[in-house]
Amino acid sequence: MIIRPRRLRKNAIVREMIAETRLSKDMFIYPYFVIKGKNIVQPITAMPGVSRFTVDALLVDVEKGLKSGINKILLFGVGEEKSEDAHSAHDSHTVVAEAVRELKAKFGDTIYVITDICLCAYTESGHCGLIKDDYVDNDSSLDVLARMALTHTQAGADMVAPSDMMDGRVAAIRALLDMNGYENTPIMSYSTKFASAYYGPFREAADSAPGKGDRKSYQMDSRNLREAVREAVIDEQEGADMVMVKPALAYLDVIRAVREAVSVPLACYNVSAEYTMVKTAAAAGLIDEQRIVMENMYAFARAGADVIITYHARDIVEKGWL
Ligand code: PBG
Ligand code: ZN
DSSP: OOOOGGGGGSSHHHHHHHOSOOOOGGGEEEEEEEESSSSOEEEOTTSTTOEEEEHHHHHHHHHHHHHHTOOEEEEEEOSOOOBSSOGGGGOTTSHHHHHHHHHHHHHGGGSEEEEEEOSTTTBTTOOSSEEETTEEEHHHHHHHHHHHHHHHHHHTOSEEEEOSOOTTHHHHHHHHHHHTTOTTOOBBOOOEEBOOGGGHHHHHHHTOOOSSSOSTTTSBOTTOSHHHHHHHHHHHHHTOSBEEEESOGGGHHHHHHHHHHOOSOEEEEEOHHHHHHHHHHHHTTSSOHHHHHHHHHHHHHHHTOSEEEETTHHHHHHTTOO
């Protein structure tokens, strides 16, 4: 007797019925780069289809996205003053704080605004923490990161997302938010973030490349799985409401392992080079963009991601790929 799994693949109806993994537009978060100025939409060469927006232009684009159901966005600030102590990171007049205020004023609770918390766009060195004796100093960075999270929360951010990889930052942010009466603002920690060449196009987009050296003394070594799980567990213990694996495509095993080790929701970040590789190959006519993108999204969900942060989100919902 031949055992026949093909019986349940016979036609689209039965395949749909038995699909083990499903996606919904509610799982997607769309990232934005925000710049100073008026009425500028500045295409990012390294990321075809993605632009930097001034706050006024951002409001217009977010409204478009809202119509098709993109109601969760992640904001990165670009072009702020860079200094040794990264003081502009927690200035209440940064483009990010401004964008949050205007988004919440215009769209209220129909939009969920998450802000990236990291110092690399605000330090002279381009590193994600402050420099002390030629080393990215952990503990002095915590206070600045926490103040940045507080400033964004005071501006109206619905959630803050620390991406710096300093030890103890989730606890530090939680403590400062609670002390100021923001005990209901959740933290999505980039808990498990690898030192990766897949961030290349983002660093052009955000002007956040380190001037010298690399990020290997704080971001994780891509060879390590046990340590990856440990980072997520530590952040859950420190009070992270959600954790994250980043990048996503080359780390599906990590997504699965973290999913099994923590009980908080898990996001994955489908990062800039993962996006750019698909977009450039598709533009060259070498691959079928829609099918490749959706295969990747299903892979993230099948591996265990509850939430997907991706630059493809707008295409997926607006072009009806779901
Ligand atoms: C900042 C930050 C980076 C990304 C998100 N937040 C870059 C980095 O750590 O160098 C990467 C996102 C992407 O590549 O899409 N810490
Ligand atoms: Zn950073």
